[in-house]
Amino acid sequence: MRAKKLYKITFLHLGKCYELYARHVETSPLWGFTEIGELVFEPAGSGLLVDPTEERLRDEFADTRALHLPMQSIVRIEEVERKGALVIRDAGDGQKVTPFPLPTRPG
Template sequence: MSQSKKRLYRITFINQGKVYEVFAQHAYQGEMYGFVIIEDLVFGEHSTVVVDPTEEKLKSEFSGVKRSLIPMHAVVRIDEVEKEGVARIHDLGSNVTTLPASYLPQGRGGPGKDG
């Protein structure tokens, strides 16, 4: 990769039950432990009449944001990409299972107690 070419990253993370996919020129571990910083978000400049409402929502949500700190546990993946795609938000989906709230079998009162 030449020095003059800017790097571009696609960052996928979970926010409020939705999957966000954004593009940024910088993505790195922050000074604040447990956070990934994304800076210089990139949104497509559309010259056509067709406008993607999801990308417009993201553009509005991140309007005026200089950098964003994303909790590491929310990051799904970070990819260095050749070119920008469409930023989007989509549902988490039904193929994701949350961890159980308790590891104790039902009917058990806990350690040292008879169920």
């Protein structure tokens, strides 16, 4: 039997670019939003090294059953095979993904 699907969600929030993993993604009943549920974190204390980003995100979303993200804030949703490192970056500084097409300047 195939394991439950895993999604990597990249979104913008308060000048930061977040990358989270979740098992549930669908259109939200709230118009213009996408519902993200069943966030995936490593069990606390499961490894020798502590990832401060994962700890920060686990604390921030500790009581969250579902995120309802505005569609405009979502950069990318990918279906992936396995979970990678969680990431928080400055949205304007060196991110891997360009959030929106940037207009080209005549030059």
